[in-house]
Amino acid sequence: IHDQWMCPSYTVDIANTLTDILLKWDNKYIGLWHLTNLGPTTWYRFAKYIFECLNYDTNRLISVSSKEFYSSTKRPSYSALYPSRLTLNNDLKQMPRWKDAVDRFLKEMNYLEKKS
Numbered sequence: 001i002h003d004q005w006m007c008p009s010y011t012v013d014i015a016n017t018l019t020d021i022l023l024k025w026d027n028k029y030i031g032l033w034h035l036t037n038l039g040p041t042t043w044y045r046f047a048k049y050i051f052e053c054l055n056y057d058t059n060r061l062i063s064v065s066s067k068e069f070y071s072s073t074k075r076p077s078y079s080a081l082y083p084s085r086l087t088l089n090n091d092l093k094q095m096p097r098w099k100d101a102v103d104r105f106l107k108e109m110n111y112l113e114k115k116s
Contacts, residue, residue, distance in 0.1 A: 002044040002063045007036040007080045010101035012108075017086065020093035033085050037098035040080035049099060053106055 014035045021029055041049075044063045051058045066077065083095050106112045 001066050001069050002042050003065050003077055004043055004075055005040045005078045005080045006043070006046075007038070007040055007082070008046055008098045008101065009036045009095075010098075010105055012104075013037055013095050013101055017093050017095055024091065029089075031085070034081040034083050035086065035095060036081045036083055037095050037101045038083070039097045039099070040078075041098060046098075046102075050102060050106070053102065054111060 017035050021033070044061065047061055048058050050056075051061060066075065086092060086095060103112070
């Protein structure tokens with residue numbers, strides 16, 4: 001789907017950042033936080049990046065609009081969140097970009113060679 005924007009988030013990154021927040025707890029941390037990997041993307045671009053990482057033929061992907069893709073779940077066209085509270089707290093572990101998260105996930109799952 002090329003017209004729905006979101007921020008993919010790796011659960012390992014969320015867990016690490018949340019752990020950092022809890023270990024450094026301060027009352028200023030009370031409230032709502034959006035913990036997402038950085039950088040909005042579309043579902044199509046997300047899939048295309050994964051295909052590229054795995055050296056799959058990206059021509060096999062078909063870019064479609066949300067109207068062309070049937071789903072019983074209604075999604076907004078832009079649901080990308082930004083971890084603004086996190087970025088304002090430099091003493092906390094920051095969330096990396098989503099492409100970095102995909103690279104690490106694929107390596108951890110042994111889909112890619114691990115760099116030494």
